[in-house]
Amino acid sequence: MLRLRFVKSTLLSPNFLSISNFSPKPTSHSPLILKFKAQLQMGSSYTTSSPSSSKLLFRQLFERESCTYTYLLADVSHPDKPALLIDPVDRTVDRDLSLIKELGVKLVYAMNTHVHADHVTGTGLIKSKLPGVKSIISKASGSKADVLVEPGENIRFGDLFLEVRATPGHTLGCVTYVTGEGPDQPQPRMAFTGDVLLIRGCGRTDFQIFTLPKDTLIYPAHDYRGFTVSTVGEETQYNPRLTKDEEGFKDIMARSKTVISENDGRSSSCKYGLWDASAGFQSLMSLY
């Protein structure tokens, strides 16, 4: 079920879609889009692009060669200042640990959204340098880690927590970590989607992400075009994988190998997600 949570101060004016300097481009009207456009009359997902919390320290870090994002989160209001890293990359472990030292936080978890050929984790290296750190991955991934998490579980660090959501489609064990719900948790919520959903790109659909409020911030594991963040609302409306009817969607996915290959040479990883994503599309559509 889609939860609707709108901020009063961010109500849209009726001419939201006509203000731009551009003329509107034609789009196919899938059931999803029509429903989403109706929702747009009620509230906006675009008013706030940064999470707000007096407890949360948040840093987005980028590894240029693999175009991977690593995320540092810490509860700096807690005496221990516990911190975690999502999707650390081996090449940038020293940079990340140096930053953690400078910020005065204590790394307790090094966690991955998934295991994949193009996703070279730095978890092992971190554990060898900081033996107290525990690694985390989903049980469904079939990989080894100190803590194996399952959907519905919460990962606590200080007074903050991340929810584990199952988001298969790219690999069987893919999970998305979502910041907790509550008055002292970051607002808007933040979803660390791994490879399941990229910004405007090779989004492997999954209904579990699109049940989040549409102002939820989307932080993917990779970006090849220079985007750093998006929202559930934006991806629902503008991700090419989600703005077509089923035939159009399948057509895009069938051609995605070539497209991705031109962009970043990662044809295999995109192809890998093809069939599961197609099934995910059905799940997504059935919810709207």
Next chain:
Amino acid sequence: MLRLRFVKSTLLSPNFLSISNFSPKPTSHSPLILKFKAQLQMGSSYTTSSPSSSKLLFRQLFERESCTYTYLLADVSHPDKPALLIDPVDRTVDRDLSLIKELGVKLVYAMNTHVHADHVTGTGLIKSKLPGVKSIISKASGSKADVLVEPGENIRFGDLFLEVRATPGHTLGCVTYVTGEGPDQPQPRMAFTGDVLLIRGCGRTDFQIFTLPKDTLIYPAHDYRGFTVSTVGEETQYNPRLTKDEEGFKDIMARSKTVISENDGRSSSCKYGLWDASAGFQSLMSLY
């Protein structure tokens, strides 16, 4: 004068610097550092890393080849949703204008922090595609633009504004744009520093930046190591250019050509800032 602004909920525990898993590394104690460390006992610059405002839409965008950051800011609570781009790059103009269209905001200003050989602006291309957009640059740059701004002036977009601060050191006309001060302006404040101050890197010192509250977010024009944001507090404490005494500082700057060349092949731009930065160091130190 350094303004002190601390958030009550973010007070540091006394063992702030000893919590990390690392043993403390020795640092030289310049007057600046000693003063900063005393301030650290009173409050932290690290508690919030994202600006909060119900009005502001903010997006950080990255151009991989030149490692340039472009920033999109808009007042989405205003009926016109006026937006501006800071330091757009020619290669990514289409990406940026597409995003602006999708977000439903209206671009009114395309502005640059400075003019430099390694800084290929997309302003002209934007104006050719959207003739209503006005370009902005500092009067001191000697460049042409629709609006020439001077230090102390404010650039308004909707109910938000940016202050223009003179930050010479990299080029004569370099300015830093700082979000406004006031209850309805983003908190913490954000400083778009151009090339004057990079994160932990080739920071061309300038005292005007370090008079800002230390929780001010630093958004540079470039980053070569994957950092996306820093704070005045962090740079004051950890930027290698600012944590040495004057002799150490000069020594680093003298060797910076080689260091930068190894990192990113941009030796000329770093060398360019050498002498002015040295003068800036004196200004900085005299303030503390």
